[in-house]
Amino acid sequence: MARIGICMGSSCFARGNAENLGIVRDYVARNCPSVVVSLTGTLCRERCGSGPNITIDGCEYHGVTPDSILELLRRELHAGENP
């Protein structure tokens, strides 16, 4: 199971995670039929300056914009799969 946490604190939310949330939901629904994904909104972790912040399976990713999140999801949710 992949665990994705999206910071819903006001800074991360305003700087991209509002849009990232929809992108993640859509990506998972379309591309991860065999992967169980737990998508959770998280509270501010006081790392606002490096946001928008997202965690995937405990790894933190910073500065995740709507332009860069698809590459991150492809890389992390399909690691180990054949191209």
Ligand code: FES
């Ligand atoms: S709002 Fe995301 S770390 Fe503060």
